[in-house]
Amino acid sequence: MITLLSTIFSVLGIIQFVLGNFANGFIALVNCIDWVKRQKISSTDGIVTAVAVSRIVLLYVMVIHWYLILLNPALYSLKVRTIVHVAWTISNHYSTWLATSLSIFYLLKIANFSSLTFLHLKLRVKSVVLMMLLGASFILVLQVVIISVSGTMQKSEYEGNFTQKTKLRDILWLSHVTLFILGNLIPFIMSLTSFLLLIFSLWKHLRKMQLNGKEFQDLSTKVHIKAMQAVISFLLLFAFYFLVLIISIWSPKKLHEEPFLLLFPTVEVIYPSVHSFILIWGNRKLTQAFLLFLWQLGCWLKDRK
Numbered sequence: 001m002i003t004l005l006s007t008i009f010s011v012l013g014i015i016q017f018v019l020g021n022f023a024n025g026f027i028a029l030v031n032c033i034d035w036v037k038r039q040k041i042s043s044t045d046g047i048v049t050a051v052a053v054s055r056i057v058l059l060y061v062m063v064i065h066w067y068l069i070l071l072n073p074a075l076y077s078l079k080v081r082t083i084v085h086v087a088w089t090i091s092n093h094y095s096t097w098l099a100t101s102l103s104i105f106y107l108l109k110i111a112n113f114s115s116l117t118f119l120h121l122k123l124r125v126k127s128v129v130l131m132m133l134l135g136a137s138f139i140l141v142l143q144v145v146i147i148s149v150s151g152t153m154q155k156s157e158y159e160g161n162f163t164q165k166t167k168l169r170d171i172l173w174l175s176h177v178t179l180f181i182l183g184n185l186i187p188f189i190m191s192l193t194s195f196l197l198l199i200f201s202l203w204k205h206l207r208k209m210q211l212n213g214k215e216f217q218d219l220s221t222k223v224h225i226k227a228m229q230a231v232i233s234f235l236l237l238f239a240f241y242f243l244v245l246i247i248s249i250w251s252p253k254k255l256h257e258e259p260f261l262l263l264f265p266t267v268e269v270i271y272p273s274v275h276s277f278i279l280i281w282g283n284r285k286l287t288q289a290f291l292l293f294l295w296q297l298g299c300w301l302k303d304r305k
Helices: 004-038 043-070 078-110 116-123 125-158 166-211 219-250 252-256 258-268 270-281 284-304
Strands: none
Touching: 004 043, 004 258, 004 270, 004 284, 043 078, 043 125, 043 258, 043 270, 078 116, 078 125, 078 166, 078 219, 116 125, 125 166, 166 219, 219 258, 219 270, 258 270, 270 284
C-alpha cells in the first residue's frame, strides 16, 4: 500500500534524479560539443566530463536499486542484487576518485610552493592524476572480487550447501567494509589536504601582495578562491553522502524499516546531483552555456504563450 510518506520521498527522489541527470548530461554535452569543434579538450574539461558520465551511471544504478527494493522486490534476486552492487561500486568509485583528481589538479595547477617535490609534481600533473586513478583501481578490483565471492557463497547457502564456513563469510564482510571505508576515506583526506594547501598558498600569496603594496583582488587570488569553493563544496557534500553510507552499512536492519528505507535513497541522490550544479557554476564556459540555455528556454516559453 502506497503511503503518503512513500509518495513524498518518491517525488523528491524523482525530482533529484531528473535534475541530477540534466546537470550531468548538460556538462557532458557542452564539453563534448566543444571537444568536437576544437578537436581537443583541456585536462579540466576532460576530468569534469568523466565525473559527469560516472554520475549519470551512478544515478541510474541508485534509481534501479530503489525501484527493486520498494516497488518490485520479487525481481531483486541474489544474482540481480550482486550485479546492482557491483555496478554501484564501480560508478561510485569513479565518481568519487575523479572528483578527487579534480581537487588534486586544482592544487597542482594553482598553488605555488617552492618545494622541489611539489614543483616536480606540478610539472607532471597529468601523470600524477593518471597514476592516482590507476592506483585507486586496485581497491576497486578487490571490492568487485569480494562482492562476487560473497554472492557466490550466499548462493551456495541458499541452495543448501553449508560447507562454506561462517568465519570466511565474516572475513569477506570485514574486508568489504574495510575496502569501502578506505576507498572513500582516502579521497576525502586527499581532497581535504588539497583544500588546506590551497588556503596556505592563498595566504602566502596575499602576504606577498601586501608586502609589495599591491591590490588583493588580482587574477591569482580569484583563481585560488574559485578552486577552494569547488573543493569545499565537494568535501561537504561527499562527507554527508559518506556518513549516510556508513550508517547504512553498520545498521543494515534500519534499512528494512520504512522511514529509513525511503529516506536513505532520497538523501544519497543529493550528492551526485547537487555537486554537478556547483561544477557548472564554477566553470565559466559551462555557466555561460547554462545561462544561454535558460535564456533560450525563456524565449521558447514566451513564444508558446
